[in-house]
Amino acid sequence: MSAVSCQLSVAMKVSLFVTCLVDQLFPQVGLSTVKILKKLGVEVEFDVRQTCCGQPAFNTGYVEEAARVARHFLEVYNDSAQIVVPSGSCCAMIKVFLPQLFPEGSTERRRAKEIAERTLELSDFLISVLGVKSTGARFREPVTYHDSCHLLRELGISSQPRRLIRAVEDIDFREMENPERCCGFGGTFSVKFADVSAAIGEDKVQCVRNTGARYVIANDVSCLMHIEGLLRRNQVPVRTMHLAELLAKFDD
Amino acid sequence: MLEKVRRACDQAEGVELPGQSPQFPQYTDPVAKFRQELERTGGVFFDARQPKELPAVLTSVMKQSDSTEIYWEDEQLFQRHGLPFTLRNPEAFAKGFLVYSFHFRQEMKLPILLNSKRYERSELARVSLSASSAGLGVAETGSVVHEVRSGAGRLLSVLPPAHVVFLSEKDLLMNHAELFRSLPLGQYGSALTLVTGPSRTADIEKTLVIGVHGPKQLFVILTS
Amino acid sequence: MIRISANTQAALADQKLQRNLRQTLSKTLHSRNEAVSDVPNWEELRQYARDVKTHTLSRLADYLLELEGKVSEQGGRVIWAETGQEAVQFVLDLAHEKRVAKIVKGKSMLSEEIHLNESLERAQIEAVETDLGEYIVQLATEAPSHIIAPALHKSRGEIADLFVAKLGMAPSQDAVEITKTARKLMREHFLTARIGITGVNFAVAETGTIVIVENEANVRLSVSVPEIHIALMGIEKVIPRTSDLAVFLKLLVRSATGQTMSSYVNFLNGPRRNGELDGPREFYLVLLDNGRSKILADDFLRQTLACIRCGACLNVCPVYQRIGGHAYGSTYQGPIGAILTPQLRSLEEAPEHAYASSLCGACYEVCPVKIEIPHILLRLREKVQGEKNQKAAHLPFEKLAMQVWAWVMCSPSRYARLGRWLRILQKNFEENGKLKLPFPPFNRWIKHRDLPALPARSFKELYSSSEKQP
Ligand code: SF4
Numbered sequence: 001m002s003a004v005s006c007q008l009s010v011a012m013k014v015s016l017f018v019t020c021l022v023d024q025l026f027p028q029v030g031l032s033t034v035k036i037l038k039k040l041g042v043e044v045e046f047d048v049r050q051t052c053c054g055q056p057a058f059n060t061g062y063v064e065e066a067a068r069v070a071r072h073f074l075e076v077y078n079d080s081a082q083i084v085v086p087s088g089s090c091c092a093m094i095k096v097f098l099p100q101l102f103p104e105g106s107t108e109r110r111r112a113k114e115i116a117e118r119t120l121e122l123s124d125f126l127i128s129v130l131g132v133k134s135t136g137a138r139f140r141e142p143v144t145y146h147d148s149c150h151l152l153r154e155l156g157i158s159s160q161p162r163r164l165i166r167a168v169e170d171i172d173f174r175e176m177e178n179p180e181r182c183c184g185f186g187g188t189f190s191v192k193f194a195d196v197s198a199a200i201g202e203d204k205v206q207c208v209r210n211t212g213a214r215y216v217i218a219n220d221v222s223c224l225m226h227i228e229g230l231l232r233r234n235q236v237p238v239r240t241m242h243l244a245e246l247l248a249k250f251d252d
Numbered sequence: 253m254l255e256k257v258r259r260a261c262d263q264a265e266g267v268e269l270p271g272q273s274p275q276f277p278q279y280t281d282p283v284a285k286f287r288q289e290l291e292r293t294g295g296v297f298f299d300a301r302q303p304k305e306l307p308a309v310l311t312s313v314m315k316q317s318d319s320t321e322i323y324w325e326d327e328q329l330f331q332r333h334g335l336p337f338t339l340r341n342p343e344a345f346a347k348g349f350l351v352y353s354f355h356f357r358q359e360m361k362l363p364i365l366l367n368s369k370r371y372e373r374s375e376l377a378r379v380s381l382s383a384s385s386a387g388l389g390v391a392e393t394g395s396v397v398h399e400v401r402s403g404a405g406r407l408l409s410v411l412p413p414a415h416v417v418f419l420s421e422k423d424l425l426m427n428h429a430e431l432f433r434s435l436p437l438g439q440y441g442s443a444l445t446l447v448t449g450p451s452r453t454a455d456i457e458k459t460l461v462i463g464v465h466g467p468k469q470l471f472v473i474l475t476s
Numbered sequence: 477m478i479r480i481s482a483n484t485q486a487a488l489a490d491q492k493l494q495r496n497l498r499q500t501l502s503k504t505l506h507s508r509n510e511a512v513s514d515v516p517n518w519e520e521l522r523q524y525a526r527d528v529k530t531h532t533l534s535r536l537a538d539y540l541l542e543l544e545g546k547v548s549e550q551g552g553r554v555i556w557a558e559t560g561q562e563a564v565q566f567v568l569d570l571a572h573e574k575r576v577a578k579i580v581k582g583k584s585m586l587s588e589e590i591h592l593n594e595s596l597e598r599a600q601i602e603a604v605e606t607d608l609g610e611y612i613v614q615l616a617t618e619a620p621s622h623i624i625a626p627a628l629h630k631s632r633g634e635i636a637d638l639f640v641a642k643l644g645m646a647p648s649q650d651a652v653e654i655t656k657t658a659r660k661l662m663r664e665h666f667l668t669a670r671i672g673i674t675g676v677n678f679a680v681a682e683t684g685t686i687v688i689v690e691n692e693a694n695v696r697l698s699v700s701v702p703e704i705h706i707a708l709m710g711i712e713k714v715i716p717r718t719s720d721l722a723v724f725l726k727l728l729v730r731s732a733t734g735q736t737m738s739s740y741v742n743f744l745n746g747p748r749r750n751g752e753l754d755g756p757r758e759f760y761l762v763l764l765d766n767g768r769s770k771i772l773a774d775d776f777l778r779q780t781l782a783c784i785r786c787g788a789c790l791n792v793c794p795v796y797q798r799i800g801g802h803a804y805g806s807t808y809q810g811p812i813g814a815i816l817t818p819q820l821r822s823l824e825e826a827p828e829h830a831y832a833s834s835l836c837g838a839c840y841e842v843c844p845v846k847i848e849i850p851h852i853l854l855r856l857r858e859k860v861q862g863e864k865n866q867k868a869a870h871l872p873f874e875k876l877a878m879q880v881w882a883w884v885m886c887s888p889s890r891y892a893r894l895g896r897w898l899r900i901l902q903k904n905f906e907e908n909g910k911l912k913l914p915f916p917p918f919n920r921w922i923k924h925r926d927l928p929a930l931p932a933r934s935f936k937e938l939y940s941s942s943e944k945q946p
Contacts, residue, residue: 018935020885020891022935023895023934023935023936024895024898024930024934024935025928025930025931026928027931027933027934027935027938027939030935030938030939031935031938031939031942034939046939048888048936048940049888050888051884051885051886051887051888051891052885052891054882054885056881057878057881057882058854059835059854059857060857060861060874060878061830061854061856061857061858061859061860061861061862062858062861062875062878062882063858063861064882065878065879065881065882066882068882068885068886069882069885069886071886072885072886072887097854149834149835149836149837149838150835150837152837153836153837153838153840153841153850154837180838181794181836181838182794182834182836182838184794184834185834186833186834186835186836187834187835188831189831189832189833189834189835190834190921190925191917191920191921192481192828192831192917193480193481193484193795193831193832194917194920194921194923194924195484195485195488195924196484196488196795196798196799196832197834197924198923198924198925199488199798200794200795200797200798200834201924201925203794225925225926225927225928226925228925228926229922229924229925229926230924230925232926233924253556253557253558253765253769254537254540254541254556256558256765256769257536257537257540257711257765257769257772258537259769259773260536260769260770260772260773261533261534261535261536261537261772261773261778263775264533264534264535264772264775264778265534265775266531266534266535267527267530267531267534268527268531269527269528269531269716269717270524270527270528270531273524273719273720273722273723274517274520274521274524274723275517275520276722289736292736293735293737293739373667373701373754377663377667392736393736393737394736394737395737400752400755405700405752405753405754405755406696406699406700406752406754406755407697407700407701407754410693410696410697410700411697427722428721428722428725428726429719429722431722432718432719432720432721432722433719435718435743437680437683437685437718437743437745438546438550438683438684438685438745438746441745441749441752442550442744442745442746442747442748442749442752442755443699443700443742443743443744443745443755444742444743445696445740445741445742445743446737446740446741446743447739447740448735448736448737448738448739448740449739450739451691451692451693451739451740452691452692452739453608453609453655453691453692454625454691454733455607455608455609455612455625455626455627456608456612456627456632456635456651456654456655457496457499457500457631457632457651458499458500458503458504458625458628459632459651461651461652461655463655463659464608464655464658464659464691464692464693464694465606465659465662465663465666465692465693465694465696465697466692466693466696466697466739466740467693
């Protein structure tokens, strides 16, 4: 029997938005995402014109600049298939904030809304659309999971990643204390209030350490990057891993 | 200034005032719930729905509060709760005096009115136990309502270190939705207080300390 | 101008503060969560309360008029104060007219907002804070660090030392002893003060009732003994109906302290009436605007005024948990302070408040009236930048950087080119796969975190080459 408990009956096509950070800094996350989707029989479309969703500018208050980048995003994804994003915060940017960047009643707003409606975060897509029970991954390590804030609170996604993690063969999943508490990253916040951001992150590191896990999983490379640095500085022998990387731990 | 406020919300999209209030909990045994909640706040509950229990209950209240006298609200208290006490000085009520002192006589097993005192703040500040009648009680939170009416004051229930409240079972409401549907705000007097347990603070390291500026002890006696 | 960023280091380095915050906030959060999980229809209550607030704010002028009418009918007087200064002046004038030397005060954030105590002191009128926490900060000549628990930043030991030093208390670390000392001392004040000043939690328009929630009974005494009661309220505190109180009180108390109900909820309808034996002979209700009508005028930001000051957003905020209240440099702290302060005062005066948040959204999650704090923060950030750029003589560096960034991100080819350049440039800064950038803002950032070097090939490159393979 296949480890994948769900095979698609209908051909499904998705358009992948990997996000700029994944593209430039963490390509393995994008590759893992593609690997998972393909294994599940999903046809992956990747538009090379994609860049960024505009989040960095938007979160810092530069709405004009964010709108400019968003306009480019709209252009790229205008006639796309179902969009899948391996990032909670970028997905939230697209689903929640992108339409707000354009005036009520404008064509852009309408288009942004349409795009928002057909955009889903990866784990949500796997569970809600594909009905996946397991990706067939196998990982023999103790892991813990951190809820990235935008994923959890803007998108309301918390059970989906956990279900997928628990379904990984041989995994030893350990919930940390307060998994839903912010890691302190906050994008522009980690620049403007670097010390406070780090202090908040230390609490997260403590919670991670207490689980005895060897890996901390999350669904946002930015949070992971922040946590990783703090883990290292606190000499905590735990590594970070993006959810997609974990779920792609199967032989192709 | 009002004009400024009016202009500011002139264009505001109005939302209708919601009509249907959300559900509040119901209890099959409201007395038990009342008791549980009251005790959770550090209050002490007595069931005196059987009038013959009253002397023993009062004995206990006085012992626990280390008091030899009780300062009563007014004569309505006796009538409302059918207290079987002998009034030694009934004409005092007619004079608009408020606070009456009872001496507790062990051998008689009943507190008996001895004398009446003028309503005086300094007197109130000195006494160790006062008594009043609650207008209403709420099972949901173990709360009682103090009403200030003509002939009663605000201070009786707050100055002494211990206070005992008589609550009639028929005045016990289920929950706060019922309470605020029937609370006669401003109708009888200038002040109402919803009291839930003794006075407390958690201002020092979130450590609970009972008895700050108000009573340290709160007793509720349920009558029928 | 308030600079939060200038205060954070000291706060983070203050071990005592860190310990106090940790201990007290975790306790409060825990009780709050328990109290909320006890209510199956919590979400329904939140929505209901929010709807009532939204409705009320959209017709605020009408409800205030109704309130004024009812209060006057009952023999109270309503004072409309457009600014804090006007409110303060009213209190000063009244105190002078009545030759009052001492005032007892119930905890009121509004009084802090208008700096009433300072003015009273200058006028040589003794103002005694009667709430224990507020009294502690008054003794220490500090500002409250939490809208619900003013002395939250202080440990029992620090408070005990303060009481020993300032009040001559016999040395003791016992919270009960400290409280006893305060009770004894405060009794004197209650019995001798001639004016009581309190805040207001809710004001019911249809009955003209002022509602004040408390635990200690200091408000009960402040509104019972002195001959004059002055209640200070922001104009946003009015609600239409008595029946709504059931929902609001349930939300407020559980969110604030995790109790099922506070020890005392005072419902006050004007001064004492004929035949009543005590209570103030005069009752004044001060309706304060002080910037609120400005907030009211914005369709989106208006919801800021729905706040019932429960303090839950402070307790749950990871930033507040680490820097405490004083670092905000304002009367209101934490998430609500971050959105309220720049609006009540000005963005220029408080340009950093909107940025002092990781936008994690925990505040919205707990807010009993569903104020979209993170989204308001974003809107305020937008306004901060807008104002800054308008006023700046040159294009600010950050703006320029953003413009360049957007220019790059709008074009796939520029984006690709930048990626390639960075890969070449980074060679000068790379160390074990990490970038050591010695200039701001990166140097501050990498002090605690690592910025990984860009891998040799981007996803786009890797992906297109893998697609080309059979
Ligand atoms: S914003 Fe919401 S959570 Fe914060 S104090 Fe106000 S009502 Fe409470």
